[in-house]
Amino acid sequence: MVERPYSRQHISAQFNAEIDAVKSDLLEMGGKVENQIELAAEAITQRDSSIAERVLLIDREINQLEIAIDEQCIRILARRQPAASDLRLIIAITRLTRDLERIGDEASRVAKLAIQSAESDASSTAYTSVEIKLENIAHHVIDMLNRALDAFARLNAADAILVVLSDTDIDKTYRASMKELQAAMAETPVTLPSMLQLMWALRSFERIGDHASNIAEQVIYLVTGEDVRHLSADTLRLMLD
Amino acid sequence: MVERPYSRQHISAQFNAEIDAVKSDLLEMGGKVENQIELAAEAITQRDSSIAERVLLIDREINQLEIAIDEQCIRILARRQPAASDLRLIIAITRLTRDLERIGDEASRVAKLAIQSAESDASSTAYTSVEIKLENIAHHVIDMLNRALDAFARLNAADAILVVLSDTDIDKTYRASMKELQAAMAETPVTLPSMLQLMWALRSFERIGDHASNIAEQVIYLVTGEDVRHLSADTLRLMLD
Numbered sequence: 001m002v003e004r005p006y007s008r009q010h011i012s013a014q015f016n017a018e019i020d021a022v023k024s025d026l027l028e029m030g031g032k033v034e035n036q037i038e039l040a041a042e043a044i045t046q047r048d049s050s051i052a053e054r055v056l057l058i059d060r061e062i063n064q065l066e067i068a069i070d071e072q073c074i075r076i077l078a079r080r081q082p083a084a085s086d087l088r089l090i091i092a093i094t095r096l097t098r099d100l101e102r103i104g105d106e107a108s109r110v111a112k113l114a115i116q117s118a119e120s121d122a123s124s125t126a127y128t129s130v131e132i133k134l135e136n137i138a139h140h141v142i143d144m145l146n147r148a149l150d151a152f153a154r155l156n157a158a159d160a161i162l163v164v165l166s167d168t169d170i171d172k173t174y175r176a177s178m179k180e181l182q183a184a185m186a187e188t189p190v191t192l193p194s195m196l197q198l199m200w201a202l203r204s205f206e207r208i209g210d211h212a213s214n215i216a217e218q219v220i221y222l223v224t225g226e227d228v229r230h231l232s233a234d235t236l237r238l239m240l241d
Numbered sequence: 242m243v244e245r246p247y248s249r250q251h252i253s254a255q256f257n258a259e260i261d262a263v264k265s266d267l268l269e270m271g272g273k274v275e276n277q278i279e280l281a282a283e284a285i286t287q288r289d290s291s292i293a294e295r296v297l298l299i300d301r302e303i304n305q306l307e308i309a310i311d312e313q314c315i316r317i318l319a320r321r322q323p324a325a326s327d328l329r330l331i332i333a334i335t336r337l338t339r340d341l342e343r344i345g346d347e348a349s350r351v352a353k354l355a356i357q358s359a360e361s362d363a364s365s366t367a368y369t370s371v372e373i374k375l376e377n378i379a380h381h382v383i384d385m386l387n388r389a390l391d392a393f394a395r396l397n398a399a400d401a402i403l404v405v406l407s408d409t410d411i412d413k414t415y416r417a418s419m420k421e422l423q424a425a426m427a428e429t430p431v432t433l434p435s436m437l438q439l440m441w442a443l444r445s446f447e448r449i450g451d452h453a454s455n456i457a458e459q460v461i462y463l464v465t466g467e468d469v470r471h472l473s474a475d476t477l478r479l480m481l482d
Contacts, residue, residue: 060471070468073332078325084315091318091335094336185433189427192423193423227311229307230301
């Protein structure tokens with residue numbers, strides 16, 4: 001990773017301040033989204049609809065933040081006519097808000113499932129086993145998102161690459177959980193509705209992992225200038241050398 | 242809809258040509274994605290893995306187009322320092338490519354399901370009934386995407402609003418199909434694997450509808466300057482007056 005096209009040399013201190021403000025708003029949005037996923041995981045595993053309601057409330061704040069940050073970005077682009085490196089940063093930020101907002105949507109989906117499942121009785125050995133896997137996946141994706149945002153804050157491409165690579169672990173656990181759920185559904189069809197709820201929740205967490213991975217890809221693009229969205233894991237690993 | 246901040250008054254003919262080129266590339270990408278969804282729907286309903294393979298091939302082209310269009314956009318931003326109205330167009334285009342690319346991903350997911358289902362035998366009354374609903378949803382989302390891209394080409398906000406509003410019909414059919422599938426799974430657990438495949442395919446088409454709706458929202462933003470992403474259907478309907 002020799003190339004570092006992103007360097008900041010501005011004439012205007014005011015411009016720097018604007019860029020820093022939008023970066024810090026993005027990180028604030030990221031923090032809210034992390035908190036939202038944590039609560040969503042808690043809501044679904046504890047079948048707690050009051051926690052789920054909080055997730056839905058946070059989602060409105062996140063949507064507002066997305067709009068506000070996008071407006072800031074467009075204002076900066078229009079007034080400041082930034083140089084290529086800052087341009088890339090601003091474009092990356094408008095993409096990151098999109099991913100964060102979609103993570104928020106997935107967390108809300110999980111919250112809605114939690115509200116449904118709070119009303120149903122769903123205790124079976126298979127259910128509990130998958131629930132534990134779901135908790136693992138949730139922790140893993142929260143960690144991924146946290147590391148992706150941290151890599152953004154410090155413009156660290158190597159860390160971002162590790163985030164992208166770690167997504168494959170989630171995919172593995174996800175597939176194993178799906179198989180387990182499917183077997184359990186076939187065996188005891190009476191548990192089907194609650195198993196399907198768990199399945200959709202799993203899917204949402206897996207998607208959150210994808211979005212965290214997208215965020216990390218944007219950081220790599222920002223630091224190295226390389227668009228890695230469709231590269232293989234092996235090619236990515238080579239970039240770490 | 243009085244406000245029309247998007248108006249094109251450029252000094253440079255070259256600049257116009259660049260904007261037109263990127264718009265036409267976007268529409269080309271859109272055409273490929275439409276074709277891809279059509280083939281994905283065909284592949285899954287006819288359980289035809291050779292059609293599914295074509296879907297996966299098209300996906301690579303779409304990914305390349307996304308990268309190429311994004312690069313064009315950044316080049317224009319860096320060299321031309323466009324005025325606010327064109328800025329908004331370019332930002333909108335980078336978002337549209339993202340939605341188109343994700344539609345492509347969903348089509349690929351359906352294609353992979355089609356390859357799996359080509360190997361399984363899945364004929365039951367419930368399966369056929371849901372398959373018909375899936376075909377309906379697929380046609381509906383292809384139509385939505387087509388109209389959203391058309392609204393973009395003609396910068397027609399009213400048509401874009403109609404696209405966003407039509408997404409609720411899809412959601413209704415989707416929910417009905419899900420209920421039907423769930424009932425069928427509970428009744429004849431032996432059909433579970435194929436029913437789940439159909440369920441994931443349905444989900445993908447529903448998501449494609451969401452992305453088409455996002456594209457239409459971007460067109461509304463482009464033409465009216467209004468960010469309608471989190472507005473209710475009633476508020477949107479009022480904009481049509």
